Amino acid sequence: MSAIPAEYGLFLAGFLFALGTVGVLVRRNIIFMLMSVEIMLNAAGLAFIAAGYGWGQPDGQVMFIFILSVAAAEVSVGLALVLQFYKRYQNLDTDQARDLQG
Amino acid sequence: MLIVFYLASLVAIISTLLVITRVNAVHALLYLVVSLLSVALVFYLLGSPFAAALEVIVYAGAIMVLFIFVVMMLNLGPAASEEERRLLEPRMWQGPGILALVLLIELGYVLFSGVGGPAPSVYIAPWAVGAALYGPYIIAVELASFLLLAGLVGAYHLGRREGDGR
Numbered sequence: 001m002s003a004i005p006a007e008y009g010l011f012l013a014g015f016l017f018a019l020g021t022v023g024v025l026v027r028r029n030i031i032f033m034l035m036s037v038e039i040m041l042n043a044a045g046l047a048f049i050a051a052g053y054g055w056g057q058p059d060g061q062v063m064f065i066f067i068l069s070v071a072a073a074e075v076s077v078g079l080a081l082v083l084q085f086y087k088r089y090q091n092l093d094t095d096q097a098r099d100l101q102g
Numbered sequence: 103m104l105i106v107f108y109l110a111s112l113v114a115i116i117s118t119l120l121v122i123t124r125v126n127a128v129h130a131l132l133y134l135v136v137s138l139l140s141v142a143l144v145f146y147l148l149g150s151p152f153a154a155a156l157e158v159i160v161y162a163g164a165i166m167v168l169f170i171f172v173v174m175m176l177n178l179g180p181a182a183s184e185e186e187r188r189l190l191e192p193r194m195w196q197g198p199g200i201l202a203l204v205l206l207i208e209l210g211y212v213l214f215s216g217v218g219g220p221a222p223s224v225y226i227a228p229w230a231v232g233a234a235l236y237g238p239y240i241i242a243v244e245l246a247s248f249l250l251l252a253g254l255v256g257a258y259h260l261g262r263r264e265g266d267g268r
Binding site: 003004006008009012015016019020022023026027029031032034035036038039042045046049050052053056057058059060061062064065066068069070071072073074075076077079080081082083084086092 | 103104111118121127130131134138141144145147149150153156160161164165169175231233242252257260261
């Protein structure tokens with residue numbers, strides 16, 4: 001059984017993070033932007049896990065648990081904002097919310 | 103073991119690409135669940151079984167259910183039931199189904215082929231994670247609980263109806 005190099009995990013994390021960034025930049029639907037943010041957070045967690053694996057330390061998994069709690073808090077507030085957004089504009093296009101004064 | 107890692111990474115990349123290119127939110131969510139499951143398999147291969155279990159339970163379970171609730175709440179009306187009928191056609195779920203089947207075959211291979219999990223030298227046990235979490239990182243655990251409380255209060259405040267409890 002050959003060991004997996006930690007660099008492969010880091011590369012996968014970087015690739016997934018780039019995909020999430022593209023998703024945030026390209027999509028204008030607020031639900032898809034939130035999903036892309038989830039992908040980016042998940043990729044950051046993968047980078048921590050791969051680094052912890054590379055050094056053989058549990059700190060990577062500890063950081064992953066913190067990222068998990070950040071993602072949970074972020075998604076609950078974000079989805080509440082989505083509901084408010086839909087109530088106000090009747091659609092999910094973020095370009096509708098250009099004006100800050102309300 | 104390396105081939106399992108490559109396959110899981112490929113499934114993760116393909117399903118993530120499909121997430122950011124779908125038009126329908128529910129289809130994108132199905133692919134996002136597959137992406138999270140494949141990342142969980144990568145966690146397992148990288149010697150972190152505890153993080154893999156958390157990924158499946160919290161990410162693919164709890165957070166995706168929140169997303170599906172919100173998509174459900176936004177799609178009220180007769181168009182939603184029409185959408186539901188189209189979702190039951192095999193064409194809609196066979197893409198995520200095939201990708202999830204690849205993950206299932208990999209899981210069976212890891213379990214039954216005798217290669218076992220990651221080598222003991224790279225395996226990081228859950229007790230080590232727990233000891234680090236409640237040892238040197240105890241302040242960060244308290245901060246995370248503050249953050250979750252703030253998220254709870256914020257979601258409650260944003261989610262309530264206009265004129266409630268003023």
